[in-house]
Amino acid sequence: MDSLTTNPENGTRYKDRLWRAGPDLTFTLNTPLYVNLYSQILFGEDSNATGFGKKATWWGGFVQAEIKPITELILYGRYDWIEGDRFDDTDVTINEVSGTIGPVKPRLWDVVVGAQYFLYENFKLIGEYRHGEKDLSPASPTIEQLKRTEEEAVFAGFRLAF
Numbered sequence: 001m002d003s004l005t006t007n008p009e010n011g012t013r014y015k016d017r018l019w020r021a022g023p024d025l026t027f028t029l030n031t032p033l034y035v036n037l038y039s040q041i042l043f044g045e046d047s048n049a050t051g052f053g054k055k056a057t058w059w060g061g062f063v064q065a066e067i068k069p070i071t072e073l074i075l076y077g078r079y080d081w082i083e084g085d086r087f088d089d090t091d092v093t094i095n096e097v098s099g100t101i102g103p104v105k106p107r108l109w110d111v112v113v114g115a116q117y118f119l120y121e122n123f124k125l126i127g128e129y130r131h132g133e134k135d136l137s138p139a140s141p142t143i144e145q146l147k148r149t150e151e152e153a154v155f156a157g158f159r160l161a162f
Helices: none
Strands: 002-006 013-021 024-029 034-046 056-070 073-084 107-120 123-135 148-160
Touching: none
Parallel strands: none
Antiparallel strands: 002 013, 013 034, 024 034, 034 056, 056 073, 073 107, 107 123, 123 148
């Protein structure tokens, strides 16, 4: 699939060819307790990830487990991750603007735990907690370039479906 994007740094429009492939895996048990395990693993490539002509490749996915102790309640946990190959666009200049990403070897992950309670068939309450880490540390670390952050988030809401 091709994506046409505008680089906000230099205003240049560029085409990025996106490629994604990977398996989905599912295992469901209905008795004596409903348990659903599923996973997706994805391999990806962006031919021109930032508009400076450099290819980015990565792989990642998620694994999630759900249990249903009672009909109205679903409890779940999920682990998401992305591992990227070394990327560097800082050696390229277009219209007097140089790339700003790299050299990095990105790694992102998070863990989510949550609950969904169905008040009605089409109305549920949702509560979720997420902890994650984005590690965009350089491939050759120097103290000035370390870009590692941890994030935590709590979500509470509802979903109404028609």
